[in-house]
Amino acid sequence: MTETPTLVWLRDDLRVGDNPALHAAVERGHPIVVFYLHDDESEGLRAIGGASAWWLHHSLAALADELESRGSTLVLRRGAAEKELPRLVKETGASAVYWNRRYGGASREIDARIKASLRDDEVEAHSFHANLLHEPWTVQTGDGRPFRVFTPFWKASLAKDDPREPYPAPKKIDGGTAPASDSLDDWGLLPTAPDWAGGLRETWTPGEEGAWKQLDAFIDDSLEDYESHRDEPAVDATSRLSPRLRWGELSPFQIWHHVRARATTAAQKKNASAFLREVGWRDFNYNILFHFPDLASKNFRPSFDVFPWEKPKKRELEAWQEGRTGIPLVDAGMRELWHTGVMHNRIRMVTASFLIKNLLIDWRVGEEWFWDCLVDADEANNPANWQWVAGSGADAAPYFRIFNPVLQADKFDKSRRYQSKWIPELGTDDYPEPIVDLKKSRQEALDAYEVVKREGNG
Structure with missing residues (x-):
């Protein structure tokens, strides 16, 4: 009698090593169908941006090669999960579906409905802890509430048992008979008209193998000086592992x-x-995010709902997006973002502060731009970090902490190596004058914040 297969449903976990759902499927001993479902239809799920789509394409291609080398196939399907997954179960005759857990509000609800429906149909459905060191409901305050401040959260996390050891990558996967698959090229994830991804190709090698090489290079070359140089954007001191974690190429x-x-x-x-x-x-x-699923659209601190944001002026917003503000550190960061799909963390804070506090533009406008341009655009990190800079988030920097990009450059890019790298015309007549007066706009930001303090009890 032919054994019924186990379906392994991949999402933000594009790896074969330390993949609990895949590991459990191998342990079950039945043939395995590994599939990725590109769900850009289900209500509540946020469509990925252009840079993320580029990364997804190449990471899936790399994963397909990894699986093929182990005797399996990556099956690709597109559509709403609650329609496509039952269809795949019926096609394959699968008796079990395994996946690794997600933590956004809409995705959790979708997964819960699918799990209940599968079990009603007498199909095993199991989800696994894979992509966070500690799941949100396991790290709480003494009275059982979520932490709102990072330091006590991290202290409580460290007080728990050490994170589990990673599962080894399976050497062989019994792929059985694979069902029909979409063609990755047909999904249109890569930019074509125009092809703006040259800088991404130059900077990155998506996939599990590239992730491990990057981790080892960071440990060998940069870890020893990480803390002393991590804030200097011209120094190769950070891990640049954020897209690897975002797409689950490493756990x-x-x-x-x-x-x-x-x-x-x-x-x-x-x-x-x-x-x-x-x-x-x-x-x-x-x-x-787990406790506040509207993180990308609502102020975590409701007092900021009364903040008098300016209506974005097209000229100023485009100057910020394109790196033409006349403020060198801001412009260098925005050009790095466009070319590489990432930005140094210190510069992310500077560019975000400039948009929010010098241009008085709502943090959500900047968050959306980063969402489209970042290869590591993450449903928790991106909005949480923008709200941190805005002062509206959890454990946020106070609103009156306004990053002065000139002073930040003097402190962290004294040699101007970073700014000169991304702004070749710096110091010439081709470089624009500042679009805003930093001192005057700082005071205007502080005046605007008085509304929050007065009306929103900020």
């Missing part, structure tokens, strides 16, 4: 244990703790 468990195992000197061990704290910040943001 936080793999990063946690690999960094700890490879950090042997006293300096490396000290810096490893500082780096892993940043992985914990990602956990914290997902903790916020």
